[in-house]
Amino acid sequence: MNVFARVTAIEYVLPVNSLTNDELAREFPEWNVDKIFNKTGISDRRIIAQDECASDLAFLACEKLLATGTIDRSEIDFIILCTQSPDYFLPATACILQYRLGLSTLCGAFDYNQGCSGFIYGLGLAKGLIETGQAKNILLVTAESYSKFIHPADKSVRTLFGDAAAATLIQASAGGPFLDRFRYGTDGAGAKNLIVPIGGARHPAALNLEPDLYTDDSGNSRTDANLYMNGSAIFEFSMRRVPELFTSLFDDEFTIDQVDLFAFHQANKFMLDSLRRRIKLPSEKFIAEFAHCGNTVSSSIPIALKESLNKGVLVEGKTVVGVGFGVGYSWAGCIIKW
Structure with a gap:
């Protein structure tokens, strides 16, 4: 029987702290609230706390997905993490996340640095792992904290970017292809x-x-x-x-x-x-x-x-x-x- 990779669940989390257009307009009087929204389409961005990292958001997103009961954590056999703001140069943040989530030590884990096209790349990677028989249940995690790279006086990017993490479950399934x-x-x-x-x-x-x-x-x-x-x-x-x-x-x-x-x-x-x-x-x-x-x-x-x-x-x-x-x-x- 042919096996195909299929997306079966998605969850995401946003940081508690927000940066609204009202706050930006007070800091940059030359840009009013309407101008910011009309140009960007954004009314609110969530900003990670100073003592948090992207991996903290990633952990919460994964736990949120696992809490749905769609899959037991013991069944996860691979975790792929897309981030451009890793905890360290080394080791891979995915390895830290595997341990923190309590996943099996037989679970594969790696990071990749890809940014805005990263989710599609991750789907392709997951498809390859599943449809060649290397994995059955993959957590594709995307987590970013660009706010840590942004200077507070740079409105060109401060008005646009927000921090977030998402966890996507990709599983082996019959009847595809789904990806x-x-x-x-x-x-x-x-x-x-x-x-x-x-x-x-x-x-x-x-x-x-x-x-x-x-x-x-x-x-x-x-x-x-x-x-x-x-x-x-x-x-x-x-x-x-x-x-x-x-x-x-x-x-x-x-x-x-x-x-x-x-x-x-x-x-x-x-x-x-x-x-x-x-x-x-x-x-x-x-x-x-x-x-x-x-x-x-x-x-x-x-x-x-x-x-x-x-x-x-x-x-x-x-x-x-x-x-x-x-x-x-x-x-x-x-x-x-x-």
Whole structure:
């Protein structure tokens, strides 16, 4: 009997602390509440506590999923963690999470650093592990705390990003394929356009020394230890690569009319509206679930899917196109049959 990988459950958590448009407008008087919302589509971002890490959110998301009773923790035989804010350079945060969750020592575990396309990449990895017989029950965890990289005086990114974690259960099942038509792309020439310049091995952070603070032409202040985003370059990349990726998912055997929902990386309102118009997608099939949490990087697509499940928009039998794109540059797409 053929075995196929299938998504069977999703849960997510957001930090307790929030950053609202009212708070941002008080800090940046040149941006009022309406301007922030109209540009980003975001009203609230959740911000992790100073003494918390992305792994703390990951743990809570996994425990929330396990508490549903969908699966017993003893049955989990692999954990895949997507994060760009790991607890340490080494060991892998997935190993720490395996121990903290009380999973079997026969469980495989690894991290991968992929950002906004990370959820789709993770689905592809899980499909490969399950359909080659290496695993049966996989926890795909996405967890990010970009707020730790953001300078408080940099409104260009502070208005966009929120912290979050999601846990997605992928299991072996008959009657598939349920995850199909994976497409990937990479262009490392764009690495410099969404980056934290220092802190890694190439440019280590100097101990006990604060890097220089500088202000760009738009009045945003940051250091090289903070997140930098070239918004116009990211937008141009997305408008060029995402439609190409999207088109590659379809042919005579699988047409756009067979798709019930489109779940793109939940970047911001301006980006998603522009992509939807460029590709000519109907708004009623296009998921937009980021107003309450902001751009949560690799967790944005599973959050969007879970919210669609909660609202009864996504039900069994539906077909979803998932598309992730961003930091790297990296992009990926696939078909998810629910």
